[in-house]
Every structure is written in structure tokens, then in C-alpha cells.
Amino acid sequence: MKQPLIIDVHGHYTTAPKALEEWRNKQIANLKTPELGPKVSELKISDDELRESIEANQLRLMKQRGSDLTIFSPRASFMAHHIGDFNTSATWAGICNELCHRVSQLFPDHFIGAAMLPQSPGVDVATCIPELEKCVKEYGFVGINLNPDPSGGHWTSPPLSDRYWYPIYEKMVEHEIPAMIHVSTSCNACFHTTGAHYLNADTTAFMQCLTSDLFKDFPTLKFLIPHGGGAVPYHWGRFRGLAQEMKKPLLTEHLLNNIYFDTCVYHQPGIDLLTHVIPVDNILFASEMIGAVRGIDPETGHYYDDTKRYIEAAGRLSEQDRFKIYEGNARKVFPRLDKALQQKGQ
Amino acid sequence: MKQPLIIDVHGHYTTAPKALEEWRNKQIANLKTPELGPKVSELKISDDELRESIEANQLRLMKQRGSDLTIFSPRASFMAHHIGDFNTSATWAGICNELCHRVSQLFPDHFIGAAMLPQSPGVDVATCIPELEKCVKEYGFVGINLNPDPSGGHWTSPPLSDRYWYPIYEKMVEHEIPAMIHVSTSCNACFHTTGAHYLNADTTAFMQCLTSDLFKDFPTLKFLIPHGGGAVPYHWGRFRGLAQEMKKPLLTEHLLNNIYFDTCVYHQPGIDLLTHVIPVDNILFASEMIGAVRGIDPETGHYYDDTKRYIEAAGRLSEQDRFKIYEGNARKVFPRLDKALQQKGQ
Numbered sequence: 033m034k035q036p037l038i039i040d041v042h043g044h045y046t047t048a049p050k051a052l053e054e055w056r057n058k059q060i061a062n063l064k065t066p067e068l069g070p071k072v073s074e075l076k077i078s079d080d081e082l083r084e085s086i087e088a089n090q091l092r093l094m095k096q097r098g099s100d101l102t103i104f105s106p107r108a109s110f111m112a113h114h115i116g117d118f119n120t121s122a123t124w125a126g127i128c129n130e131l132c133h134r135v136s137q138l139f140p141d142h143f144i145g146a147a148m149l150p151q152s153p154g155v156d157v158a159t160c161i162p163e164l165e166k167c168v169k170e171y172g173f174v175g176i177n178l179n180p181d182p183s184g185g186h187w188t189s190p191p192l193s194d195r196y197w198y199p200i201y202e203k204m205v206e207h208e209i210p211a212m213i214h215v216s217t218s219c220n221a222c223f224h225t226t227g228a229h230y231l232n233a234d235t236t237a238f239m240q241c242l243t244s245d246l247f248k249d250f251p252t253l254k255f256l257i258p259h260g261g262g263a264v265p266y267h268w269g270r271f272r273g274l275a276q277e278m279k280k281p282l283l284t285e286h287l288l289n290n291i292y293f294d295t296c297v298y299h300q301p302g303i304d305l306l307t308h309v310i311p312v313d314n315i316l317f318a319s320e321m322i323g324a325v326r327g328i329d330p331e332t333g334h335y336y337d338d339t340k341r342y343i344e345a346a347g348r349l350s351e352q353d354r355f356k357i358y359e360g361n362a363r364k365v366f367p368r369l370d371k372a373l374q375q376k377g378q
Numbered sequence: 379m380k381q382p383l384i385i386d387v388h389g390h391y392t393t394a395p396k397a398l399e400e401w402r403n404k405q406i407a408n409l410k411t412p413e414l415g416p417k418v419s420e421l422k423i424s425d426d427e428l429r430e431s432i433e434a435n436q437l438r439l440m441k442q443r444g445s446d447l448t449i450f451s452p453r454a455s456f457m458a459h460h461i462g463d464f465n466t467s468a469t470w471a472g473i474c475n476e477l478c479h480r481v482s483q484l485f486p487d488h489f490i491g492a493a494m495l496p497q498s499p500g501v502d503v504a505t506c507i508p509e510l511e512k513c514v515k516e517y518g519f520v521g522i523n524l525n526p527d528p529s530g531g532h533w534t535s536p537p538l539s540d541r542y543w544y545p546i547y548e549k550m551v552e553h554e555i556p557a558m559i560h561v562s563t564s565c566n567a568c569f570h571t572t573g574a575h576y577l578n579a580d581t582t583a584f585m586q587c588l589t590s591d592l593f594k595d596f597p598t599l600k601f602l603i604p605h606g607g608g609a610v611p612y613h614w615g616r617f618r619g620l621a622q623e624m625k626k627p628l629l630t631e632h633l634l635n636n637i638y639f640d641t642c643v644y645h646q647p648g649i650d651l652l653t654h655v656i657p658v659d660n661i662l663f664a665s666e667m668i669g670a671v672r673g674i675d676p677e678t679g680h681y682y683d684d685t686k687r688y689i690e691a692a693g694r695l696s697e698q699d700r701f702k703i704y705e706g707n708a709r710k711v712f713p714r715l716d717k718a719l720q721q722k723g724q
Binding site for chain 2: 180228236263266268272273298301327
């Protein structure tokens with residue numbers, strides 16, 4: 033059997049040159065006086081700086097760990113859609129997406145883009161469509177990150193099943209792009225960003241889909257739930273039982289033609305559970321490297337987020353299963369990625 | 379080896395006679411005109427009605443499944459601390475706790491109480507102490523349920539590590555009672571109560587403890603995190619890694635002298651993961667029966683919430699381990715339960 037292409041569907045540009053953060057800090061300082069800048073043109077990052085930030089970090093680790101291609105989006109915790117208004121988010125999303133695009137141009141074999149959207153709490157999501165379409169049509173991006181809680185931990189938007197979100201879904205279906213459902217930094221003191229808010233959002237999003245008939249309205253809509261699906265696989269029996277009480281179809285039928293889980297679960301027992309409970313057709317390889325958990329696990333001597341090791345060691349998986357997790361499912365969920373690879377003869 | 383006593387540490391009075399709900403509905407209807415009633419004395423539930431509501435439900439299933447004793451508290455989703463003000467909650471908590479007390483008097487071998495508190499968003503938690511002490515001293519209750527989010531899904535209270543909560547912790551330590559960290563119904567449309575809010579709260583509470591040094595201030599404080607710890611065991615590597623980044627001690631040392639998990643995980647792979655990842659000394663048997671998931675799993679032919687079956691089938695557990703999960707750990711975490719059992723020669 034042909035060696036699979038190892039596609040990591042969940043990488044963020046967490047290592048962007050410092051100038052990006054400095055620009056953002058100025059933007060935040062002038063939220064009420066945007067005329068004082070900074071202008072987009074004031075941000076100057078050279079190709080060499082981009083190259084260096086990637087070669088020394090993500091690309092180095094990809095080579096070490098043996099992954100080939102990363103679906104690369106702006107840093108999730110920096111999206112911070114709760115800051116400022118739509119214009120704040122629009123400018124910021126434009127900058128961050130362009131940087132990911134430039135990375136994908138500099139390293140076309142190793143990175144392909146996914147867009148952050150210029151969401152802003154309470155604002156019509158149709159306002160995100162121009163940025164979405166620019167990223168798809170001009171940058172060749174293959175997916176988006178959709179934030180179900182642009183308020184940053186106050187959960188003031190309607191559930192994902194609400195028609196509020198439908199303008200985005202219509203565009204996703206039209207352009208054949210999936211959404212990774214990914215929140216950003218928490219500004220609610222109750223929720224630690226990467227230790228609570230991220231995982232809670234994953235569970236919440238899944239349950240919003242479960243209680244609704246969203247995928248009857250959008251039979252080809254695809255959501256990728258990151259961080260191994262939050263609490264969902266661990267509580268798969270609870271979710272099956274709740275769906276049963278609500279007279280919903282079996283979850284395989286009700287949700288699993290539309291919902292996929294990544295493998296950002298940072299220990300072997302977690303991956304073993306994920307691959308036991310969730311059908312292999314619904315699992316996509318990912319590490320979120322370089323992300324929230326950067327250290328080396330003293331129990332194994334390897335990086336916590338070196339999730340490929342766990343997939344390799346997961347005893348239940350056949351070679352065919354691993355092919356799906358590494359490559360096949362990503363091509364299915366991200367049809368534009370598949371086309372881009374085919375155009376390169378891959 | 380002696381057969382363990384099977385102690386279920388997580389049961390709610392979800393089957394109380396209809397009159398209770400009717401009384402509550404009247405209370406809610408008159409929130410702004412409490413002088414219109416209802417009075418506490420208007421609620422009339424006979425011992426026979428209580429007996430029937432238990433014998434036909436919880437006790438019947440306990441006998442069927444082979445569990446002996448349930449730590450029994452008012453229905454979690456009905457606590458609804460967000461409704462009304464402190465007086466609303468105080469009256470309601472008083473009624474609900476008294477009913478659990480009466481159940482424990484009617485079936486002293488099978489039920490022992492844990493208290494709901496009259497929490498109210500934004501109100502000093504010291505106001506809960508009289509009800510807490512009444513339940514401990516007069517009713518012989520052995521634990522409390524502490525709601526980390528009395529707002530019902532808006533998360534407006536400070537994290538559990540905040541000094542806001544300390545008056546409760548001081549009383550818990552003084553009276554040697556643990557708290558189960560349990561939210562109530564969600565009034566935020568984003569969060570399904572039992573499919574998202576409960577699990578999110580479990581994860582959130584754990585992370586609030588992880589990022590803090592709460593247990594340095596209260597070395598003997600004990601928290602029971604229900605629903606198998608939310609997402610925590612599934613993401614144990616993430617939590618170990620996050621603690622490491624924050625230069626916290628190993629989780630075993632930092633949290634596991636104070637934090638315990640119950641076994642309300644409704645499928646075998648979840649219990650297998652829990653018992654693999656979390657030290658057996660930190661796992662307490664529970665089912666939350668009769669609770670959120672009442673059906674029969676078509677994959678097994680047994681009730682989803684018949685968690686004893688999963689513990690029995692968990693291959694990693696020795697007889698000694700099962701003794702701890704069923705009885706030993708409950709006696710350790712609930713010292714007043716242990717004393718009550720000893721007084722009965724158990």
C-alpha cells in the first residue's frame with residue numbers, strides 16, 4: 033500500500049513575527065481613535081522573516097515528526113473577535129489571512145490556508161463573506177475557522193443551528209469548504225482559554241448540532257470539531273442516550289455525515305478511546321502544533337502534541353484506517369485540498 | 379475479601395411527587411409578588427407519596443442493579459439558582475433539602491443526604507451557611523452540591539479559586555464535608571443542560587483549580603467532579619502539559635489530594651479510559667440514576683446509566699480497586715458517611 037500523505041488539518045500561525053502582535057496592540061490601543069492608526073501598510077514583515085518563523089518552528093517539527101502538509105490558519109487565540117467592532121475584525125482578519133497565504137506561497141508543498149473570519153459579536157455574519165470569498169478565490173484556501181462564540185466566553189450568539197449562521201453555511205456549501213468550529217481567547221475569568229473554553233466549545237457545538245436538524249437544511253455542510261471533539265467521544269454513550277431520548281436518529285446517521293473530529297488529544301489513552309468510539313471515517317489527523325501544549329511528556333519522553341505517535345501506536349487501527357486518518361478523510365472533508373493536490377499530481 | 383458496600387455518590391431526587399414542581403411553578407409565577415404565596419406550608423407531600431416515588435424508581439433500580447446506598451440530593455436541574463433572589467433560593471433549597479432528608483429517614487439503609495445550597499448570582503455565599511449547617515447538624519447530610527455558575531450558563535461568578543467562595547470552603551473543612559461541583563439548568567440557549575453545560579462545568583471547575591493554588595489554602599478541601607470529570611480524563615495529557623507549562627507540580631500532587639471523579643460515564647470505553655488514566659484512589663462509584671440518560675443502550679441491551687456493569691467489566695481493575703471505587707473512596711471523601719456507617723456497625 034502506498035505511503036499516505038500525512039496531512040495535519042489543524043495548524044495555526046502561532047509563531048508569526050513579533051511585528052504582527054505589535055501592530056495588533058496598536059490597533060487595540062486606538063480602538064476608539066482608529067484614525068490614529070495603525071494603517072495596514074505600517075505592518076512590514078519580509079518573506080525572509082516569514083520563512084524563518086516557519087522553518088525554525090512548524091516546518092522543523094513537521095520534518096522531525098514526519099508530517100507533510102498542514103492546513104494553516106491564523107492563530108486561534110489571537111482572533112479575539114470580541115475586541116472592537118466589525119471594522120476592527122475585518123482589518124485584523126485581512127492581515128492574518130494574508131500572512132497565512134504568504135506562508136502557503138513560500139512553502140506550497142507544506143502549507144495550505146484556512147481562513148479566520150472577521151466575526152464580531154452581534155453583527156450579521158454575512159459581513160464575513162467578502163473575506164471568506166477572497167481567501168477561497170484569490171488565496172486558494174480550503175477551509176474556514178468558524179467561531180461559535182465571538183464574544184470570547186460570554187456565549188451571546190445564537191446556537192450554530194440558528195438561521196443567524198445560515199449565510200456562512202450557504203457559502204461553505206457553494207464553495208465546498210468545511211468549517212473548523214474553533215473559539216478564540218476567553219475574556220471570561222471562569223474559562224481558561226486552552227484548558228476549558230476550547231474544549232467546552234467543542235462539546236457545546238456538537239450538542240447544538242445534535243439537538244437540531246441543521247444537517248437536514250444543509251446535507252453537505254461539514255464541520256470539523258477540533259481537540260478530539262472536546263468531551264464528546266469520552267461521553268459517547270451519554271450523547272447516544274440523549275439523542276435517543278429526543279427521538280433523533282442514531283448519531284451515525286444524524287450527525288456523522290457532517291461532523292468530523294481531529295486527533296488533537298495529547299496522550300495515548302485519549303487517542304485509543306477516540307479511535308475506538310468514533311468511526312474511522314470521521315477522524316482526521318491533526319496536532320495543533322505549535323499550540324497550547326508545547327512541552328515534552330515526562331511519561332513518554334516525546335512531545336505531548338506529537339499526535340502521530342499515538343496514531344501509530346493505536347492498536348485497533350489497520351493500515352487502511354491510518355490512510356483514512358492521515359490523508360483520505362482530509363481529501364474528503366476538504367474537497368478543495370483534494371483538487372489542489374491532484375493538480376500537483378498528488 | 380468482604381463484599382464491598384456499593385455506594386452511589388451521585389443521585390438526585392428527580393422523581394419527587396408532582397406537587398413539588400407545582401409549588402415551584404407558583405413560586406416562580408409570584409417572583410415579584412411573593413406576598414401572594416405560595417407558603418411553604420402549602421406544599422403537602424405525605425410519607426406514602428415519598429415512599430412510592432422512591433420504591434417505584436430509584437430503590438427498584440438500586441435493587442435490580444445491586445447498589446446499596448445512594449448519596450441523595452435535590453434534583454440538580456431544578457436548583458435553578460438564577461431564578462429570583464436569595465429569598466427565592468433559600469425557601470426552595472429548604473424545601474428540597476427537607477424532602478431528601480425525609481427520604482433518608484424513610485429508607486435509612488439506602489439513602490443519605492447531600493444538600494443543595496440557596497445560592498443566588500452575585501450574593502455573598504456566606505448566606506448559604508445556615509442552610510448548610512442545618513443540613514449537616516439536623517439532617518445528618520454528608521456533603522453539599524456547589525454550583526460554580528448560579529447564573530445558569532452565563533458564568534458571572536468568580537472562579538472557584540476566588541476568595542468569594544472561601545466562606546463555604548471554611549465550613550466544608552470545619553464539618554468535613556466535600557462538595558460535588560454541579561451546575562443546574564442552563565438558561566443560555568447555547569448550552570444544552572445535560573449535554574453541554576454539565577460537562578463544560580466539570581472541565582471548567584477542574585481547570586480553575588489547576589491554574590490556582592486553592593488547595594494550598596485549603597489542604598483538606600475535597601471536590602467531587604461529576605460526570606466522570608467532564609472532558610478531563612480524555613484530555614489528561616493536555617492538562618498534564620498545561621500544568622507543566624505553568625510550572626505547577628504534577629497533577630497527582632497539585633490536585634489529586636483534593637479532587638475526585640465520579641463514574642457517571644455511560645459507556646464501557648469511557649469507563650475504561652477513566653480507570654486507566656485517573657488513579658483508582660480518585661474514582662468514586664456513581665450513576666446519577668434516575669437522571670439525564672434514562673434509556674436502554676441498543677448496543678448492550680442495558681441501561682446507559684447502569685455504570686456498575688462497566689466497572690465490573692473494566693479489565694484493568696483488581697478486586698481491591700473495585701472495593702475502593704464502590705466503598706473505600708466514598709468513606710474517605712465523605713467522612714461523615716463513614717461515621718454514619720460505623721455507627722450502624724457497617
